[in-house]
Amino acid sequence: MRPLKPIVRVREVMKADLDIVDGMISVSEALNNMKYPETRTLIVDKRHENDEFGVVMFRDIAKRVLAPDLSPERINMYEIMSKPVIGVDPEMDVRYCTKLFDRFGLSRAPVIEDGAIIGLVSYTDIVLKGVMLQDD
Numbered sequence: 001m002r003p004l005k006p007i008v009r010v011r012e013v014m015k016a017d018l019d020i021v022d023g024m025i026s027v028s029e030a031l032n033n034m035k036y037p038e039t040r041t042l043i044v045d046k047r048h049e050n051d052e053f054g055v056v057m058f059r060d061i062a063k064r065v066l067a068p069d070l071s072p073e074r075i076n077m078y079e080i081m082s083k084p085v086i087g088v089d090p091e092m093d094v095r096y097c098t099k100l101f102d103r104f105g106l107s108r109a110p111v112i113e114d115g116a117i118i119g120l121v122s123y124t125d126i127v128l129k130g131v132m133l134q135d136d
Helices: 027-032 058-066 094-104 123-135
Strands: 019-021 041-044 054-057 108-113 116-122
Touching: 027 058, 041 116, 054 058, 094 108, 094 123, 116 123
Parallel strands: 019 041
Antiparallel strands: 041 054, 108 116
């Protein structure tokens, strides 16, 4: 019987720093105010407690604003966001997280705990940090 590998949780590999924006601001404003551009993702905040989070990735901006030659100053975030997001529990095993990504064609997802987004996890985070944690 082979020894069990340690479980690496999403919480251990996620990025806790991410940008959450209002859906009414322009794409240009959102990009200019980004503090964490390395995530290549903007989370669009809920408008009220019964709403859901949205997400805009850099590829969405490229495809839905830049490619059709629209003005980033005139397009609001809510116009290009995907909503609702598929969130990941911080206690999920990263192996299941990768299966979820594969099944739904995701490359990253917000980490949601008690209805609040606490981080962002991507394939990059899982590979770079998760493999190292498994080797410990």
